[in-house]
Amino acid sequence: MRAWLVGMGMLLATLAADVWAAAEVRSVRLWRAPDNTRLVFDLSGPVQHNIFTLSAPERIVIDVSGAQLRTPLEQLALGNTPITSLRSAQRTPEDLRLVLDLSKAVTPKSFTLAPNQQYGHRLVIDLFDEGASPVQELPPSKVASAPQVPVSPAKPATKVAPPPASRRDVVVVLDAGHGGEDPGAIGPKGVQEKTVVLAIARELQRQINAEKGFRAELTRTGDYFIPLRRRTEIARKKGADLFVSIHADAAPRSSAFGASVYALSDRGATSETARWLADSENRSDLIGGDGGVSLDDKDRMLAGVLLDLSMTASMSSSLNVGQKVLSNMGRITPLHKQRVEQAGFMVLKSPDIPSILVETGFISNPGEAVKLQTQNHQQSLARSIHGGIRHFFQQSPPPGTYLAWLRDSGKVSRGPQEHVVSVGESLSMIAERYQVNPALLRDANNLKSDSLKAGQVLNIPAATLAAQQ
The missing domain is CATH 3.40.630.40 (Zn-dependent exopeptidases)
Incomplete structure (x- = not known):
C-alpha cells in the first residue's frame, strides 16, 4: 500500500511538472531587410507574450509567459541593425523578460506562429525603421481563406x-x-x-x-x-x-x-x-x-x-x-x-x-x-x-517607353530579335548584318571569344536593330 501511495505521489508530481513546465526558447535567429529587422525565437511550445517600448534610452521589452531561455544570445550578429544588445532575465521560473537595447527608435510588431513544415512554434518580432510601413500580419489560420482580390484596381x-x-x-x-x-x-x-x-x-x-x-x-x-x-x-x-x-x-x-x-x-x-x-x-x-x-x-x-x-x-x-x-x-x-x-x-x-x-x-x-x-x-x-x-x-512596348519610341520611329526592326548561327558564320559577319558593334554583340551574349557554333542562338541588342527592309 505504501509503495502504491509513493508511486501515485511520483506520478502526480510528474503530471504537475508537465503542466507547469515552461516552453523553451531553443534558438534565436535574426535577419536585416532594407527597412526592418526581424527576430525569430524558436520555441518548444506555445507561449503568451507582451511587448512595450521605453525611451531615453530607446528599448523594447518583451515579456514571455511560460518560457525559459535555453540558448545564448551573444552569438547574434547585430551589425547593420538598430539593436545594440539583447539582454534577458528569468523573472520567475516561468516568466522570461527580453530587452532589446536600440540605437534609434523603431516601430515594433510581434506575433506568434504555429508549427509549419520544418519549423515549430515561433515568436516573431519585427522592428520597422522610422518611415517604414509595418505589414499587417494575418493569423496563420486565416491565410488560406484570405480574399482572392489582393489589391485595388486603381493604379498609383x-x-x-x-x-x-x-x-x-x-x-x-x-x-x-x-x-x-x-x-x-x-x-x-x-x-x-x-x-x-x-x-x-x-x-x-x-x-x-x-x-x-x-x-x-x-x-x-x-x-x-x-x-x-x-x-x-x-x-x-x-x-x-x-x-x-x-x-x-x-x-x-x-x-x-x-x-x-x-x-x-x-x-x-x-x-x-x-x-x-x-x-x-x-x-x-x-x-x-x-x-x-x-x-x-x-x-x-x-x-x-x-x-x-x-x-x-x-x-x-x-x-x-x-x-x-x-x-x-x-x-x-x-x-x-x-x-x-x-x-x-x-x-x-x-x-x-x-x-x-x-x-x-x-x-x-x-x-x-x-x-x-x-x-x-x-x-x-x-x-x-x-x-x-x-x-x-x-x-508590345508600353506607351511612353524608349522601346515604344524606337518602334514608332522605325528605328527598330519588326523582324526577329534573335539570330541562329549558321555554318560558316562569324561574329563579325553577324554584327555587320545587324549593324551592331561586335563588342556590344559579344557583351549582350556574354561571349568570352568570337568563336561561334552552328545552331547557337544570339540575342541582338534591341537598341541597335536597324530596319532590314
Missing part, C-alpha cells in the same frame, strides 16, 4: 503612362523566392532554394540593366523574408511593367526534372504538378507570416468588373511573355512542360501587372541541383529569361 501615380515625349525605361521587377527564415526547397547536400534563386535574379538584373531601354529591380537584395503580398506591393511601388518570380522548387520524386513557367489561373491549377507547387509556394506565408489585404472603399460590383477586365488583360500578357521565356529556356535546359502552366500562386495575383513565376529546375533532382549552383548555368538561365522578356516588350 507611379504606374500612370508618362507623356508621349518621354522615353522611360521598361521596368522589370525580379522576385527571388523565399529568403530569411524561409529557405524554400532544400536539395541534396543542403543546397537551399533561396540562395540559388537570388544568385539567378542578380545575374538577370545585371543582364537586363546592361540593355538600353530596360531597368530591372529586385524585391529582395539579401537573405531576408518578404511576405508574398508585400512582394507585389513592392513591384507596384517600383512601377513594374512585368513581375518575374524566380524559384527552384522540389518535387515528391527526386527524378522529376525540367524548367517550367507559370501564370495565374482564375480556375485553379491546370495540372497536378501545378497544384502541388502552388500549395507549396503559398504555404511559405505560414512560415514567415502573411501580409494583410486591403481594398479601397469602392462599390463591390464595380470593383469586381474593373478587376476582371484588368486581370484578363494582365493574364493574357502573362501567358504571352511566359511562353516566350519558356521557349527560350528550352534551348538551354530541359523543360518539365512544353507550355505555360497556370496555378493559383498568391505572388502572381496582381490585376494590373503581367506576372510570371519561373521554376528554373527541380532542386530536389541531384543533377539539376548541381547545375543550378554553377555560375555558367545561372548565366545561361538568366540569358534565356532575358531573351524572352526582350522579345515580348519589343513586340
Whole structure:
C-alpha cells in the first residue's frame, strides 16, 4: 500500500511538472531587410507574450509567459541593425523578460506562429525603421481563406503612362523566392532554394540593366523574408511593367526534372504538378507570416468588373511573355512542360501587372541541383529569361517607353530579335548584318571569344536593330 501511495505521489508530481513546465526558447535567429529587422525565437511550445517600448534610452521589452531561455544570445550578429544588445532575465521560473537595447527608435510588431513544415512554434518580432510601413500580419489560420482580390484596381501615380515625349525605361521587377527564415526547397547536400534563386535574379538584373531601354529591380537584395503580398506591393511601388518570380522548387520524386513557367489561373491549377507547387509556394506565408489585404472603399460590383477586365488583360500578357521565356529556356535546359502552366500562386495575383513565376529546375533532382549552383548555368538561365522578356516588350512596348519610341520611329526592326548561327558564320559577319558593334554583340551574349557554333542562338541588342527592309 505504501509503495502504491509513493508511486501515485511520483506520478502526480510528474503530471504537475508537465503542466507547469515552461516552453523553451531553443534558438534565436535574426535577419536585416532594407527597412526592418526581424527576430525569430524558436520555441518548444506555445507561449503568451507582451511587448512595450521605453525611451531615453530607446528599448523594447518583451515579456514571455511560460518560457525559459535555453540558448545564448551573444552569438547574434547585430551589425547593420538598430539593436545594440539583447539582454534577458528569468523573472520567475516561468516568466522570461527580453530587452532589446536600440540605437534609434523603431516601430515594433510581434506575433506568434504555429508549427509549419520544418519549423515549430515561433515568436516573431519585427522592428520597422522610422518611415517604414509595418505589414499587417494575418493569423496563420486565416491565410488560406484570405480574399482572392489582393489589391485595388486603381493604379498609383507611379504606374500612370508618362507623356508621349518621354522615353522611360521598361521596368522589370525580379522576385527571388523565399529568403530569411524561409529557405524554400532544400536539395541534396543542403543546397537551399533561396540562395540559388537570388544568385539567378542578380545575374538577370545585371543582364537586363546592361540593355538600353530596360531597368530591372529586385524585391529582395539579401537573405531576408518578404511576405508574398508585400512582394507585389513592392513591384507596384517600383512601377513594374512585368513581375518575374524566380524559384527552384522540389518535387515528391527526386527524378522529376525540367524548367517550367507559370501564370495565374482564375480556375485553379491546370495540372497536378501545378497544384502541388502552388500549395507549396503559398504555404511559405505560414512560415514567415502573411501580409494583410486591403481594398479601397469602392462599390463591390464595380470593383469586381474593373478587376476582371484588368486581370484578363494582365493574364493574357502573362501567358504571352511566359511562353516566350519558356521557349527560350528550352534551348538551354530541359523543360518539365512544353507550355505555360497556370496555378493559383498568391505572388502572381496582381490585376494590373503581367506576372510570371519561373521554376528554373527541380532542386530536389541531384543533377539539376548541381547545375543550378554553377555560375555558367545561372548565366545561361538568366540569358534565356532575358531573351524572352526582350522579345515580348519589343513586340508590345508600353506607351511612353524608349522601346515604344524606337518602334514608332522605325528605328527598330519588326523582324526577329534573335539570330541562329549558321555554318560558316562569324561574329563579325553577324554584327555587320545587324549593324551592331561586335563588342556590344559579344557583351549582350556574354561571349568570352568570337568563336561561334552552328545552331547557337544570339540575342541582338534591341537598341541597335536597324530596319532590314
